[in-house]
Amino acid sequence: MNDPTLFGLCGAALVGLGLYGLLCQPGALRKILAFNLIGSGVFLLFGVIALRGGGVLAAAGRGIDGDPVPQALIITGLVVAFAATSIAVALLLRLAETSGRTTLENEAPPAPSLPGERASRPDGES
């Protein structure tokens, strides 16, 4: 096993972890965080591919190793991910402001003073 493979496996694990968080965490902010983890894992996989495709530029004396095309796309992706995250956060804050909840259920939640009722309904689908 070499370094890029190691980080590639790390990226695969990050996608799995993020996916689990996205599905299992009921809070929308946690879902946004988990989604960022998934994106990060995908970028890492892409970065590993970029490193494997490198070597040519270093041989040509350009100093930087790695395939610049995927790297440029990762930078583009990071910027778009930030833009998407900011929209999601704005929507979430507005949701909390107008409806008083931060989860994505369709039905209105019961009054917050009765936590026992909610505990009996385990399924929080989104």
Add this chain to the structure above:
Amino acid sequence: MRLALDILTIVAVSLGAIFFLAGTVGLLRFPDTLTRLHALTKADNLGLGLVVLGLLPQVSGPLSALALLAVWLLALLSGSTVGQLLAGKAAVPDPDRAPTLTPGAGASHD
């Protein structure tokens, strides 16, 4: 001469690493926010300073040395500001933040 500079690098960077280690242990083990801040900022100031000092003999030119020094000074500036802000928060508990910033709910997990 080269050897002496290399030895200086090794000693200074190792000392810096020890400061970081001590600061981290302090951050995890000290009882309240103010003492933890003390440990953290000590690690930042002295640890990073020693690492930068150790790296100075290894840089290629005066511009790189200036860049390293700038990194240290900027870290000092931001670190001391954040320390001030957190200490202010810790001294005057804010009802909004209390559940998330109270000492004990922080990083002191085993």
Add this chain to the structure above:
Amino acid sequence: MTNALIVDAALALLVLGLALWVIATRAAYRAVVGFVAYGLLMAIIWVRLAAVDVAMTEAALGTGLTGLLLLGAAARLAPYETAEFDRRPGRGLRVLIGLLCAAVTLGLAAVVLLLPAPAPSLASLVADNLPPTGVGNPVTGVLLAHRAIDTLLESVVLLPALIGVWSVAANPAWGGRPGSLPRPPASSALTLLAQVLPPFGILVGIHLVWNGADDPGGKFQGATVLAAMWILVLIAGLREAPALRERRLRVLLVVGALVFIGIGASGIWLAGAFLAYPEGYAKPLILAIEAVLTLSIAATLGLLLAGPPAGDRPIGTTS
């Protein structure tokens, strides 16, 4: 080689541990703090993957600005959290989801292990075609010459994102000042930081853009630093955020994409293709686009962080 592998393995384990923390910890605020630490370690991984430009973007944008955005949201949403936790899926469902996610991870891991042995690469193509652009940094060359259409679409897509953020505002607030930035109580330390740091930060931002032509760096990294300096000044309360109906502000937001499109369209006549640069003028045109685009991107990123308008009242009095 083995030493490097040990360090890399430790790095990967730390990152995975922090990712686990982000997913599993109870309080969202702590999860966000973990996410920031995660992002900084991720930047080190990018350096290890020989992608210094990506490392800078990750540290500045993926960690710095995103971290600030999420910290602010987590602090404001903290009162809702206990209600969230009770709505978790049941244990059986969680186990099932965990198994399926593990299957996804295994599939991706198999893909990583079975990647084709002579890796497909566009690097030699870029290396051959970099000299005509006059740019020394291959990533910048790809962003602004070879795949300029991607960069153009991206700088345009930031604008709908910003409009999307603005559009969640309440009706009477439309066109007012953005209101999502935290406004800590006035403190001399923060004021000092907001007065001392921006000159250096602006210098660093311009340096990153200028250097990006030949060395790691570029407009996104530079624009992020510029946006961060602006946000710092706004948070410290030294300046009020501009009202979003201001015409000068809106011109600033779109001028980068407009100049990019204008130069790209003129390429149809001068160089025979959209976004093609005429012979010998590639470098100055790229620099011109970078300069204007940096300002627009910095303003857009800053306003994305500043959030939807909250009316014309001073920020501290809302909510």
